[in-house]
Amino acid sequence: MPIYQFTAQRIDGTVQSLADYRGQVLLIVNVASMCGLTPQYAGLEQLYRRYRDQGFSVLGFPSNQFMxxxxxxxxIAQFCERTYQVTFPLFAKVDVNGPNEHPLFTYLKTQQPGLFGSTAIKWNFTKFLVDRNGKPRRRYAPTDMPAQIEDDIVALLRQQPATVN
Structure with missing residues (x-):
């Protein structure tokens, strides 16, 4: 089951179907503006700008679950634009754990559990890499820097999406 069944509210209030990203490689990240890892916004933006014309997008989901x-x-939108010149899609603030977690994160966590099979997201900037067919392929720890993920992104960009008849 691909991620295309989900919708999410964009940071501007509009609702977007993830089916709009069909055929793209995605890096879905729970982000935060006041975290020691917040400078990763710069690396995420670099990846987005470098590969967006090849069918890649970063999808940022702010969450306050770690305060x-x-x-x-x-x-949040103003901070990201002003401080890191973020142009990749940002979504409205969501829960990534617990009874009110966004269904997309429930799905991502069950498809790509963390260390020792844990499904909980432990901190901001947990990243999920999704292939061109909407299948979650890998989960990255918050401390995995965007540049460390680049080779995996490039490998998935070289793969063509499956054709649907």
Whole structure:
């Protein structure tokens, strides 16, 4: 089952179907503006700019579950644009764990569990790499820097999506 069944609210309030990303390689990240790992926004933006014309996108999902994203969607968007010149798609703030977690994260965590099979997201900037067919292929720890993921992204960009008859 691919990720295309899910929708999510963009940071500007519009609802977007993840089916709009069909055929792209995606890096889905739970992000936060007041975290020691927040400078990863720069690396994520570099990857996005380098590979977006080849069918790659970063999807950023702010979350305050670790008390590192207290602002509202408007202030988050302004911070990302002003501080890191973020142009990749940002979504409205979501829960990534617990009873109110976004269904996309429930799916990603069951498809790509973490260390020792844990499905919980332990911290901000956990990353999920999704192939051109919408299948989650790998989960990365918060401390895995965007540049460390580049080779995996390039490998998936070389693969063509399956054709649907």
């Amino acid at each position: 590192q994203e207290p602002g509202n969607d408007e202030s």
